Amino acid sequence: MRVTKPANGASRAMRHFRFLAVGNAVSSYGSYLNMVALNLFAYHLTGSALQTGLFMALRLGASFLTGLLAGSAVSRLDRKRVMVTADSTQAVAMVVLVLAPVATQSTLLYGIATITGVCATLSSVALRSSIPEIVGADQRVRANALLVTGRSLAMVAGFASAGLVIATLGYTAAFIINAVTFVFAALNLARLPISTRRHTATPTDGGAGEAGAKRESLLGAQLTALRFLKAAPILLAMIGLRAIDGFGSASHNVGLPVLSSTIDPGNPAAFMSQFWTVWAIGSILAQRAVAWWAKRSDRSINERAFAVGAIVMSLAFILAFTTPPLLFGILVALLAGIADGFTEIAYTSRLQTAPDEQRGYVFGFSAMAENFGFGGGMVLCAALMERMSPLAVVAIFHGLAIVLALAFLAVLVLRRRGRGSEGPTEPEPATTGAPVPEPAGGVPEVVNRPTGPTTERDKAGMTEHSEAGT
Structure with missing residues (x-):
């Protein structure tokens, strides 16, 4: 409705x-x-x-x-x-x-x-x-x-x-x-x-509605999320990749203070402040560009864009730890921020295609996975940096993220080609508690039809949609 x-x-x-x-x-x-x-x-x-x-x-x-x-x-x-x-x-x-x-x-x-x-x-x-x-x-x-x-x-x-x-x-x-x-x-x-x-939401068999949620345990909540994600394996794969990316994030968060002390022993805070400032500028540029695109384009940000963004982000952080010359280092930090900001928007927007009744469970499961990756990565990276250089540790963890993102991207491309002459089928995000099935052999896309209330543009018969494209 x-x-x-x-x-x-x-x-x-x-x-x-x-x-x-x-x-x-x-x-x-x-x-x-x-x-x-x-x-x-x-x-x-x-x-x-x-x-x-x-x-x-x-x-x-x-x-x-x-x-x-x-x-x-x-x-x-x-x-x-x-x-x-x-x-x-x-x-x-x-x-x-x-x-x-x-x-x-x-x-x-x-x-x-x-x-x-x-x-x-x-x-x-x-x-x-x-x-x-x-x-x-x-x-x-x-x-x-x-x-x-x-x-x-x-x-x-x-x-x-x-x-x-x-x-x-x-x-x-x-x-x-x-x-x-x-x-x-x-x-x-x-x-x-x-x-x-969504006021028209109703409980589902999986316990995702209010009545079901009142009865479920912590394990039941995770099973509810997994039942939905089983019907949408692309989202499950994205959450898994995001958790691995958390290990990469932990590596550069642990490694930056060490790298800063090496570059400028007298004032290590200066390098960190400069790096994160440039990173933030890049992130903001990406976010404003996506917002501008979303206002003017009828194309969507999909899981392939998320995978590409994750690869670029990890490569940029690895390059940052090679201590490049000043100008190139600024460009690398800027690129890391751009890719990081874009990837965050792509990931969140894609998960938000889940129906309202399951969306809370999906984001709860995602939060658990992301915190596990980042927290576990902090412990492992701190231990490894006692024996290895910051560049080596960052290269290992961000390299793992790159390998998995490339594999994920390859699967997406192969599945898309496997559709044959049928063309892409884009399932509309559900407005009820039913899971959104993925098309056989295909990849679900973010569609431009709103699941929420009809906008005034819809009433006027306009075709412009506010969905970012990539």
Whole structure:
């Protein structure tokens, strides 16, 4: 069933989403600032690298475990309320840490690590699952580009300002700023008149509806996701590739501080700041280009584009660790950002073609896989860099991602050629709980027909669609 929007409904939905994206960017800034501040504060309180490592591991572990239940939670509960509650909870946690006696703060840190890991994952899964319902499926690529743009800017601002804030104002000020950003995001979202769920949704046999979700266990939630993904193996393969890509991301995140110390021992932070700034510029350029394309093109971003983007991104990060000349290094960092930003949009937009009843489970499963890849990669890379150079470690993990992406791309090309003279068959994303079957021997494409409410363009009979093409 297609719900018709009133006049100017599409533009109003995107206007509301822009406000949501601003709030998300503000809270992301606080999160990146806090990521630096909390890790340094943990070491400041305990004086132990082991305790600091345990704090970081607990945060990653909480994120991973939350992925097991996030799909069930966002399928059962109101997603907007989940996001508001997650932001509010993190704000309260920061205030409690600030007001707590110094003697208890080291103990509270472990609770803070758990809360931030849980709430960040719940909020991310809820938001990514809701975008097609907030703006309509035909606008989801533009919406994803807005979100990733905001997060890229927030990451640069958060990391760049963390040292200055902590050095001049102290840890307490950093935590208060973080709490304020979460309060702003929660209030901003709470006031927006948006719907995060398809109202005509009904429970399915797989337990993906509200009634089914209430009965299922953590294992049941994963089985629900896998049942759907079994009917859409391309999405399952993309999630697997994304998890392997997490190992590659871990390698360059662990390796950059080591490389920076080698390049500029007197001021290693300078190289890292410059690299991530150029990377962010590239990411933003990609996102704005995709948003521009999505507004003007009737073509789609599909899984082949995702695979190509993953290959280019991994190659760029490997080249960055060869310590190229300055100008070439800037171009490499820019290319890494462009490919990273594009790949994020392509991945998220493709997974959002899942029906609303299964979408929360798919993104919950994806969050679990991504956190597993990144967390496991952090541990393995840290151990390997005790024996190997940063370039060797980055080449191994990003090289593995390249090999698997090439294999995935080859399978897609062969399956497409195997269609013969029948031509591509593009299944329309379902508006009910039924899984979207893949065409026999073919690859499902992202289509331009909106699964969400009919836009005013539809009413006017216009054929222009807001779907990015590649």
